[in-house]
Amino acid sequence: MADATPIVMPEGATGVLVLASGEVIWGRGFGAEGAAAGEVCFHTAMTGYQEIMTDPSFAGQMICFTFPHIGNVGANPDDIEADNPHALGMIVREDVTEPSNFRSVQHLDAWMKQHDRIGLSGIDTRALTRRIRGKGAPNGVIAHSAEGKFDIPALIEQAKAWPGLEGMDLAITVTAETHYGWEGGVWRLGFGYEAEKPLPFRGGVGGGASPLDDAPADRPHPNPSPEGEGLDRPHVVAIDYGSKHNIFRNLVKAGAKVTVLPATATAEQVLSFDPDGIFLSNGPGDPAATGDYAVPVIRELLATKKPLFGICLGHQLLALAVGAQTTKMFQGHRGANHPVKRLSDGAVEITSMNHGFAVESATLPAGVVETHVSLFDGSNCGIEIDGGRAFSVQYHPEASPGPQDSFYLFERFVGMLK
Numbered sequence: 001m002a003d004a005t006p007i008v009m010p011e012g013a014t015g016v017l018v019l020a021s022g023e024v025i026w027g028r029g030f031g032a033e034g035a036a037a038g039e040v041c042f043h044t045a046m047t048g049y050q051e052i053m054t055d056p057s058f059a060g061q062m063i064c065f066t067f068p069h070i071g072n073v074g075a076n077p078d079d080i081e082a083d084n085p086h087a088l089g090m091i092v093r094e095d096v097t098e099p100s101n102f103r104s105v106q107h108l109d110a111w112m113k114q115h116d117r118i119g120l121s122g123i124d125t126r127a128l129t130r131r132i133r134g135k136g137a138p139n140g141v142i143a144h145s146a147e148g149k150f151d152i153p154a155l156i157e158q159a160k161a162w163p164g165l166e167g168m169d170l171a172i173t174v175t176a177e178t179h180y181g182w183e184g185g186v187w188r189l190g191f192g193y194e195a196e197k198p199l200p201f202r203g204g205v206g207g208g209a210s211p212l213d214d215a216p217a218d219r220p221h222p223n224p225s226p227e228g229e230g231l232d233r234p235h236v237v238a239i240d241y242g243s244k245h246n247i248f249r250n251l252v253k254a255g256a257k258v259t260v261l262p263a264t265a266t267a268e269q270v271l272s273f274d275p276d277g278i279f280l281s282n283g284p285g286d287p288a289a290t291g292d293y294a295v296p297v298i299r300e301l302l303a304t305k306k307p308l309f310g311i312c313l314g315h316q317l318l319a320l321a322v323g324a325q326t327t328k329m330f331q332g333h334r335g336a337n338h339p340v341k342r343l344s345d346g347a348v349e350i351t352s353m354n355h356g357f358a359v360e361s362a363t364l365p366a367g368v369v370e371t372h373v374s375l376f377d378g379s380n381c382g383i384e385i386d387g388g389r390a391f392s393v394q395y396h397p398e399a400s401p402g403p404q405d406s407f408y409l410f411e412r413f414v415g416m417l418k
C-alpha cells in the first residue's frame with residue numbers, strides 16, 4: 001500500500017476507504033450507500049460481527065476485520081448488543097456470501113442497508129491491519145456508491161477534517177434517553193432470550209406485571225432466581241454510557257434485577273432508585289473527555305460505600321474518579337482472544353477486548369490495587385478499591401470468549417449486594 005496512491009478508480013470499484021494521509025484504498029461497497037468519517041481500527045475476532053457492529057463502544061469507528069470471511073452466517077435478530085449498529089462501517093476481505101446458518105434470517109448486506117451502515121469488501125485487510133500496527137489507527141472515510149461515483153479529493157478533505165477520537169466525548173451521544181427496568185437473561189439454544197426474562201421485581205422501577213406472564217407455561221425457567229421465588233433479587237442501578245445488552249443479561253444471570261439510567265443521572269438520582277450496587281457501563285469515545293456528568297458523579301457514588309462494578313469505559317471512568325489518568329493507545333485492543341493475567345492468583349483469562357484508551361498503571365494512587373494486566377502488552381486491565389468493594393475491568397466479561405473465564409466477576413459483584 002503506497003502512500004501516494006494515484007486516484008485512478010479500478011474497474012468495478014463501488015467502494016473506497018480514504019485515509020486522512022491521502023491514501024486511497026479501493027474495494028466493492030455493500031450495505032448502505034454514502035460516506036462516513038471516523039477512526040479506522042482492526043478487530044481480530046473470527047465470530048460475532050453483529051455483536052461488534054452493534055456495540056455502542058464502536059461509535060465513531062469503522063472496523064477492519066482481520067478474519068477474511070465475514071457475513072457467511074448472515075444476520076439474525078438475537079446477536080445484537082444494542083437495537084442498532086453503532087460502528088460506522090465494516091471493512092472486509094471477501095465479498096459477503098449467501099448466508100448459511102440455521103439462525104440466519106437476513107443477508108448481512110440487507111442488514112447493513114436496513115441499518116444505514118456502509119460495508120466495503122475486496123480490501124487487503126492484512127495490509128491495512130499492518131498499516132494500523134505500524135502507524136497507529138488512522139482517521140478515514142468509508143464510502144459506497146453503486147454507480148462508482150466518488151469525489152476523492154472531497155473525501156480526503158472530509159477525512160482530514162474529522163477531529164479524531166482523542167478529546168471526543170461520545171458516551172453522551174449513545175446513552176439511554178431515560179431510565180428503564182432491564183428485562184432479559186442470557187441467550188440459550190432452544191430458548192433464545194424470550195424465556196429468560198428476569199423474575200418479577202418487588203415494586204420499584206421496572207416492577208409491575210410479571211415479565212414471565214406471557215412465557216409458555218410448560219417451559220422451565222432456565223435462569224431461576226437464587227431464592228427460587230425471585231422476589232428478592234439485589235438491585236443494580238446501571239449507568240449507561242453506551243452499554244452492551246449482554247452485560248445486563250449477565251447481571252440478571254448472576255441473580256440481580258437491573259435498572260438502567262442515562263449517563264447524565266446525578267448521584268442523587270442514582271441513589272433515589274435505592275440501589276444495592278452501582279454498575280458503570282462500557283461506552284465509546286475518550287474517557288477523559290466525558291466532562292462533568294460522569295467522573296464527579298462517580299466520586300460522589302464512591303463516597304456512599306455502596307458496591308460498584310465497572311466495565312471498559314466504566315473501568316476507565318472509575319480510574320479517573322480515583323485520580324488516575326487514561327491515555328490514547330497506539331492501535332488499541334480489539335479481539336476475542338486477549339489473554340489477561342489475574343494478579344491475585346496468576347490465573348489467565350481469555351478475554352474479549354475493545355478499547356483504544358487505557359488506564360496508566362503508574363498513575364494509580366495509593367490504595368488502588370491493580371488486579372489484572374494484559375499479557376499482550378502489560379497494560380492495566382483491572383483495579384479494585386477498598387478491598388474490592390469497588391472494582392472494574394478493562395475487558396468484556398460478558399462477551400465470553402473464554403467462554404466463562406470471567407463470569408465470576410458478575411457473581412462476585414451480585415454476591416456482594418445485600
Ligand SMILES: NC(=O)CC[C@H](N)C(=O)O
Binds near residue numbers: 287358
Ligand atoms: N469498550 C469500551 O467501553 C471502550 C472504552 C473507550 N471508549 C476506549 O476506546 O478505550
